[in-house]
Amino acid sequence: QVQLVESGGGLVQPGGSLRLSCQASGFTLDYSIAWWRQAPGKEREGVSCISGSDGSTYYADSVKGRFTISRDNTKNTVYLQMNSLEFEDTAVYYCAVTRSTWYLETFNYYDYEYWGQGTQVTVSS
DSSP states (O other), rough: OOOEEEEEOOEEEETEEEEEEEESSSSTTTTTEEEEEEESSSOOOEEEEOOOTOOEEEOTTTTTTTEEEEEEEGGGGEEEESSSSSSGGOEEEEEEEOOOOOOOOGOOGGGGEEOOOOEEEEEEE
């Protein structure tokens, strides 16, 4: 009954901002939650992760300084604030859950057990 529902995607101009939301149910938020993205023709890549053990956050180099991951446990929701969006940020964005607490910065795809359906982010002028 684990369910992850992403929302907040859409069309935005370069330099603009979006905030993605991932509402979670069916598990405890002491699990770590990450945002991943997949652009057409490319492999899925980890974007950002927030640890369920200590709240530490991790970011891919490509988004560091522009994206911020946060968590609101009262709403069972994880957010990804995306600023200064670039064409290269265009992708389907997924949230995913892992019980791992180590090496989260490596974004090991096979550590993630549950995935949302994805939300499309398109950066275009």
